[in-house]
Amino acid sequence: MPARRSLLILSFSNIRSDPRVLKQVQLFRDRYDVTTCGFGDAPDGVVEHIEVAPDARTWVDDKVAIALRRYERAYWGTAAVADARPKLEGRRFDGILANDLTAVPLALALEPRFGVHGDLHEFAPKEKDDDLRWRLAVAPYMRWLCRNYLPKLVSVTTVARGIADRYEADYGVTVGVVTNAAPYAEREPRPVHTPIRLIHSAAGQRYRKLENFIELMKDAPADVTLDMIVMPNEPDYVAELKAMGEGVPGLTFRDPVPYDRLVETLAEYDVSMTFLPPTNFNLAHALPNKFFEAVQARLALIIGPSPEMVTILEEYGLGAVVPDFSVESLRALIARITPEQVAAWKAASHVAARPLSAESQQRQWADAIAAMLHVGAEDPLA
Template identity: 30%
Template sequence: MTKTACIISLTPVTDEPRVLRQSKALADAGWNVIVAGFRGRQEPPPFWRYIEVEHVYETRRLIENVKLDWKRRLSPYSGQFAEDYYWSQAGYDGIFEHIATIENVRCDLAIAHDYFTAPIAAKLAALSGGVYSVDCHEFSFEQYMHDPKWIKRERPWVHAMEKRYLPGASVVTTVCDGIADALKSTYNLPNRPVVVRSTAFFHNLPFRQTGERIEVLYHGIVSPMRGLEQTIESVKLWNPEYHFVIRGPGPDDYVASLNALAETHGVSGRVRVDPPVPFNEMVPRANTADIGFFVQEDISIQKRFTLPNKFFEYVQARLALCVADLPEMARLVKAYDLGVLVPNVTPQAIASQINGLTRDKINAHKQASMRAAQRLSWQNEAAVMLRAYGIDTSVVENA
């Protein structure tokens, strides 16, 4: 009998790379795949049964809000209070009812993406007689350490939620070794989370010789704490042939602030903010650039061990890489000679590394990406994920 997996991710799931890769691997292994989440820019793939959900916020009386706030405050001392607070906010109970009752979903495996969908997955698994898994994109306990209000108000509750749901999962997966170790020690998990890196689908793209104009590309979510402000400021220190392109989704006001910053520093002619492109076009479009770029500050375990989708997408796009000197990215950059590492997130450090990438060096690192693309692809990583779920990988590996 064909088994069913239900993936729950409260993101625009049709644009979410990890969901798209994960679901494709399960479908290729012969499973029925249901995906519940928000609607994205592109249509869902044909092998999904797609369930569109949304947050529905309920108006409550003041006394009810006071009671709920106390449950949040007491959640570090009671997992039940943490769970009660969860089900009372952001329409999570409505999302569960939509999936389980209106859509009548039953599954052998419910896959939660991060802690805030774990209660839904756990409840759905119990209803179905199946199991649930939690896929941790982040080390959520330290996700917003730059925000004092989050640290005081939300961090203890996040900790309580993960402490309640991670140990009960049939398997916990995450994106890199550093976060796997942090999760195991923080929550005293019986097994170390399985590392399933966010590698991209393999793309058979050509080597592109670096031309007169050298394009440095950041693609991904356009938001604060990603070093974009410091990078724009650094452009005035770059050699004149280098140009900076930012491509991805972001709030209009923040995008406007980046354009204004480029104007302030006199580099608006060398900085361009492009709208996002569909998931299937991201890597081919990136191939028109020369250097894949990403720097962020080391302000927490979460930031220190970052190993994002874009790192592997740059490799598939056959780019040279210029990324922050953080352990997970640095290990791969050095192992495959993919590019250079920025020691700190200052305009001077960024400019020094960019200017040091001559055309010959860029071409050499592009060739290194050519050599590494097959090994650093989802076609290899998918088998790791399937084995973690106890699924026979021979069908996928021989596909």
């Protein structure tokens, strides 16, 4: 029996808590000999895990190199890259799945036998384009990475069609789409609560404007409550939010839960609010994890007019779209919803759960990696 192909999954993240990368591991660990490289402990089922030092920063510290546009020096001097490189050098892999742009040059330098697939989690050249200093200093570096390294990849995927289209237009590469869909969960929609229970889970980052939800609840209808699960990405901002929310009727901050318990936790609610003001390009094209997690929890959805989400929500009848990103419009919509509407939207999520599951989305990854590794398609997901 021929030996299985070897695949390195490289990600400068904590793989055990990174939903997108963890799904890659779970998809490929039974098909290939998977080695992972990233922060934290080894994910289950891999043949080896190469841990990046926990204090190694993933961002460029060499401001002089960035200012002088000495981008090679800037990249290879990045602490996480500099830590991972000697740990990986001399190892031979049949293929590498590189997550995010910052992993791509290192993956290519390792010269795997059949090449590198890049999975880009956002449009990197506009990651923080709401910040003038970032646009002036960092964006040129990200564009340089794209110009120099994306054409060398065997294949590329990203999270949403709008982002894929921009990569194709700017850099001439063909980009497939694998959404951040959650794994299929076998469950039934729960009855609508009285009062209706709203939930918003999010990274605690200032540009997401989570204070909008606190303003919403200061004058919200009495027949709704809102729980917020906010990750401590920016601890000072999260502390500000909690201080702002003290004494606001119907508002509760709930502690974050592990990813493998998130969908079950969400299922305690009725409506997920995925309301992301387009403060930068990637948020304007957002199609986030929380959208798909809500479907697997069999919740109704209330979203802003984010085009990627609107397309899917309207196709499956999953909920309602706020006409703009103002708190006033969100409050007006919340005031109009009825338990009967919410029940119908939850039922629609139940119907959509399988076609919108990770299992249905991952064909793009499976096919791309199989093609790169020159593996046959006997297995229906190989």
